[in-house]
Amino acid sequence: xxxxxxxxxEHLTTVFDTSKGSVAAVDDISFEIRSGETLGVVGESGSGxxxxxxxxxxxxxxxxxxxxxxxMFKDRDLLTLDERAMQRVRxxxxxxxxxxxxxxxxxVFRVGDQIAETLLVHGRATRREARANAIxxxxxxxxxxxxxxxxxxxxxxxxxMRQRVLIAMAIACQPALVIADEPTTALxxxxxxxxxxxxxxxxxxxxLSLLLITHDLGVIAETADRVAVMYAGRIVExxxxxxxxxxxAHPYTRGLLASMPGGRPGQRLRAIEGSVPMLGxxxxxxxxxxxxxxxxxxxxxxxxxxxxxxxAHSARCYLHAAR
Amino acid sequence: xxxxEVSHLVxxxxxxxxLFRAGTRVAAVNDVSFSIxxGETFGLVGESGSGxxxxxxxxxxxxxxSSGTVTFRGEDVLGFSNKRMREARRDMQIVFQxxxxxxxxxxxxxxxxxxxxxxxxxxxxxxxxxxVAELFGLVGLNPAHLDRYPHQFSGGQRQxxxxxxxxxxxxxxxxxxxxxxxxxxxxxxxxxxxxxxxQAQLHLTYLFIAHDLRLVEHICSRTAVMFLGKIVEMGPTxxxxxxxxxxxxxxLLSAIPVADPDAPRQRVVLDPTSVNRDAGLREISAGHxxxx
Numbered sequence: 001x002x003x004x005x006x007x008x009x010e011h012l013t014t015v016f017d018t019s020k021g022s023v024a025a026v027d028d029i030s031f032e033i034r035s036g037e038t039l040g041v042v043g044e045s046g047s048g049x050x051x052x053x054x055x056x057x058x059x060x061x062x063x064x065x066x067x068x069x070x071x072m073f074k075d076r077d078l079l080t081l082d083e084r085a086m087q088r089v090r091x092x093x094x095x096x097x098x099x100x101x102x103x104x105x106x107x108v109f110r111v112g113d114q115i116a117e118t119l120l121v122h123g124r125a126t127r128r129e130a131r132a133n134a135i136x137x138x139x140x141x142x143x144x145x146x147x148x149x150x151x152x153x154x155x156x157x158x159x160x161m162r163q164r165v166l167i168a169m170a171i172a173c174q175p176a177l178v179i180a181d182e183p184t185t186a187l188x189x190x191x192x193x194x195x196x197x198x199x200x201x202x203x204x205x206x207x208l209s210l211l212l213i214t215h216d217l218g219v220i221a222e223t224a225d226r227v228a229v230m231y232a233g234r235i236v237e238x239x240x241x242x243x244x245x246x247x248x249a250h251p252y253t254r255g256l257l258a259s260m261p262g263g264r265p266g267q268r269l270r271a272i273e274g275s276v277p278m279l280g281x282x283x284x285x286x287x288x289x290x291x292x293x294x295x296x297x298x299x300x301x302x303x304x305x306x307x308x309x310x311x312a313h314s315a316r317c318y319l320h321a322a323r
Numbered sequence: 324x325x326x327x328e329v330s331h332l333v334x335x336x337x338x339x340x341x342l343f344r345a346g347t348r349v350a351a352v353n354d355v356s357f358s359i360x361x362g363e364t365f366g367l368v369g370e371s372g373s374g375x376x377x378x379x380x381x382x383x384x385x386x387x388x389s390s391g392t393v394t395f396r397g398e399d400v401l402g403f404s405n406k407r408m409r410e411a412r413r414d415m416q417i418v419f420q421x422x423x424x425x426x427x428x429x430x431x432x433x434x435x436x437x438x439x440x441x442x443x444x445x446x447x448x449x450x451x452x453x454x455v456a457e458l459f460g461l462v463g464l465n466p467a468h469l470d471r472y473p474h475q476f477s478g479g480q481r482q483x484x485x486x487x488x489x490x491x492x493x494x495x496x497x498x499x500x501x502x503x504x505x506x507x508x509x510x511x512x513x514x515x516x517x518x519x520x521x522q523a524q525l526h527l528t529y530l531f532i533a534h535d536l537r538l539v540e541h542i543c544s545r546t547a548v549m550f551l552g553k554i555v556e557m558g559p560t561x562x563x564x565x566x567x568x569x570x571x572x573x574x575l576l577s578a579i580p581v582a583d584p585d586a587p588r589q590r591v592v593l594d595p596t597s598v599n600r601d602a603g604l605r606e607i608s609a610g611h612x613x614x615x
Binding site: 044045159188189190191192193194196197215216217218219220221222241242245252255256257259260261262263265266267268269270271272273275276291 | 370371477478479480507508509510511512513515516520534535536537538541542560561574575577578579580582583584585586588592593
């Protein structure tokens with residue numbers, strides 16, 4: 001595990017067993033998150049970004065299973081922990097924020113009790129302290145009138161406020177790492193902006209690391225320090241956020257950036273042809289090759305290894321093989 | 324003469340009184356007026372609950388407006404009989420957001436596209452089949468896939484099927500309600516290009532309902548911003564994006580995440596007290612109106 005890394009994923013493979021054999025939703029990925037940094041993971045449906053998050057938390061449900069790899073968190077391999085030890089990690093050392101705050105909250109319990117529960121389960125507060133702490137947490141995530149909101153049920157809160165409650169729960173035990181899986185996708189754009197600001201401020205105030213998973217390159221540009229781009233279960237490019245946006249190395253990343261609306265209004269957009277492949281039906285070689293404008297002979301033979309593409313910047317693409 | 328003219332459109336939704344609560348009436352659309360010229364793409368933007376989707380549905384009377392008028396080619400749509408409305412819908416079509424739930428999973432793609440022709444009793448069987456094949460080509464679907472079912476298509480292809488169906492009756496006006504927001508990012512641009520191509524080729528007029536402001540800026544000639552059931556600002560898209568006048572428009576535009584890590588971020592937070600809810604629209608510059 002590299003110096004300064006809080007979390008280090010090594011050759012993680014998570015498969016889903018189907019009647020037609022097992023399919024790798026996450027295929028031999030490696031990355032790390034350093035203390036205090038935000039790593040943005042960007043990908044489309046089926047890219048494996050959410051399965052990566054679930055794998056780290058060991059929440060992959062059958063028929064899915066982690067087939068190989070190591071998940072080093074603070075010098076421990078999470079994959080070797082027993083379930084009890086893992087429960088102590090979840091919520092206490094690694095916080096998790098899901099996309100849909102309505103389903104992540106229990107509709108029949110008051111939000112204050114749900115926050116308090118997190119503290120009680122991990123022995124971070126007595127029952128008496130927990131309520132006061134929950135109010136402070138709601139205040140920290142900028143919910144006005146926390147003293148009365150604490151007794152609300154989830155349905156009494158707006159989508160943005162529910163997401164704030166989830167953030168409060170995720171940071172309640174002062175975890176070292178928070179994983180946020182599409183935390184703003186279900187929200188309106190003005191609320192999204194508030195939540196992203198809040199996440200940034202929380203991260204700075206608490207000195208935590210953030211793994212932010214999204215499909216939105218705009219959200220990545222505004223939030224991440226480093227970026228991992230996923231496609232069909234693999235990380236195809238990693239690099240500092242500026243490098244990714246200024247000099248993207250993988251044709252998929254280039255295509256994504258080029259296809260965004262911009263330029264002269266009314267002009268045709270530069271679309272990526274084709275569609276995202278089904279995981280059980282990946283093309284041979286590089287999974288992106290049928291859609292790639294730069295495809296050449298080696299691309300269809302074997303999946304490309306990771307090649308350096310700049311400072312702390314690499315891409316799984318044969319275009320960079322000569323460097 | 325504009326193709327579509329909406330004036331003082333109002334839609335109330337009522338919630339009946341319950342055991343412990345009084346009945347309430349909510350104006351989802353509250354005195355909305357705009358017009359759409361032939362051949363243009365008119366953008367209607369706003370956040371959830373702003374009334375943009377309800378407005379679109381009122382135009383086709385998929386939701387019956389409470390009051391106001393809607394004219395199409397100068398004719399009063401809200402005064403149409405059911406029979407006349409059915410005819411009018413040949414000319415006015417809607418494409419929905421979710422290509423997963425808006426297509427009948429038990430029908431083959433060819434039947435989905437052919438159905439409007441059968442409902443409107445257009446053409447003999449052979450003619451309809453030819454038309455379906457033609458529509459498949461028009462939206463860029465492979466004619467070899469005519470007999471497939473919706474689940475055998477990707478999201479982008481399903482949205483193409485939805486478009487082919489909407490185009491079957493040769494409409495001149497289409498309401499596009501978040502047509503690409505359920506699609507993968509890498510596929511959105513393909514469908515946007517297709518929409519622009521179809522518009523040029525078939526001289527279509529679009530009402531484009533969306534929350535993605537980057538996309539609206541790119542494809543709409545004029546844009547109206549809805550907030551709490553009202554249009555608070557409307558104008559040529561370039562003018563509106565360059566110099567937003569209403570506090571809500573300013574907050575909305577400043578909230579768009581920019582795909583550039585070095586872009587300066589100047590978030591404008593909406594101060595509710597800065598919104599004069601009673602202000603009517605007034606013309607700021609040519610064709611640019613704001614409720615300030």
